[in-house]
Amino acid sequence: MAKFDMGAAWDDTVALLKSHTTLTGTIAAVFLFLPSLAVAWFGPTPVEPPVGATLDQVIATVRENVWQMLPYQVVVGLFAMVGTLAILRLWLSRAATSVGEALSFALRLLPTLIVLQILVGIILGFGFILLIIPGCYLVGRLGLISPIISDRGVYNPLDAIAQSWAMTRGNGWAIFFFLFLVTVVLVIILMIITGVVGVIAGAGPGIGHIVSGFFESAVGVVATMVTIAISAAAYRQLATGAIPEVFD
Template identity: 65%
Template structure:
């Protein structure tokens, strides 16, 4: 059984981040940063519950905020899927792919990855309903869907899920903890940075919203960019160790 090496995967992720940095950075800016910034600046302002609000009022405010967030979050998610495919194609292709070719590829395979993510989301939701642990396990098993689609031009969403499932066999928990550690670092940094921005610019409209939106979108784009590199590195390690050729 192939053993996943977190240290080697992180080293490879760093190398990927340095590879095609100008091209992948531009794609990340357009597809990961700008949509999030637009939503942060021009999207609905979160509603605050009234002073002394009851539990019902707090829950009603929470539901309304969720309802307002859904359209913008969907737009950001769709752009993220397209950007992820283009970036992965640049990193995983062995044929000197240009930005135009990577974007064309992303548009072509976009429906596949979208449906695969929807199906994976349903699987994860069911897993977390079953006392959380199965959901955490599934995070590791489904982590390589996007790299598999980008590298192998998989057009069948179920085949993409199956490929991730096959490559992660015996390494689900190692991959989960790898992703968890990366997410934990960014989560802690996000809380600290958000607090500092709140102190400097405040939390109200005007300069506070502009500054917080800029920092939130920028930090989110960087976190997504690193996460894409991490998944690509894990994929490259497991695919190569199984003596498989990239396309």
């Protein structure tokens, strides 16, 4: 059984991010950046609770914000699913793959991705309800689903879950902590950039809203690309037991 090596996985993550940059950048711009930017610029303005709001009023405000953003987030999520799988296809394909072929592949598997999103959401939801720790462990065990689908063309959602579960046996916590540490760093960077941009451009309507929305979307895409590369690197390592060369 292969043991997950965080250092080797990070090296492979960097190598993946440097490969096919023109092609993956094009997909990321269209399917990750532009939908997020459109929502940031043209989506509904969050509702603020009244001054001195009670707990019930705060909860009602949060609920209203969730419901008004839900349709936009669903659309952004669908674009992200297609873009993520297409990028993984470019990184993991053994043969030369064009952007069109990668997108066509991702679109064919979109129904599988939607079902998986629901199933994994339910599984992780139960895991986090059970005192959080089981949910963290499940994040590591189910973290290779997207790379498995993109590399092997798995159409059966349950089969994809089973393969991820088998491949991460003995490595669930290592994968989770790797994802967690990188996520913490990315969140800190995002908060710093958002704060700096907010101070310089302001957060009110007008130019401040436009600039802050642009930078938040851009940094979010970079963070997403890093996360996608991490999952691909973990998959490549555990699928082969060694770090392969980047497929050019």
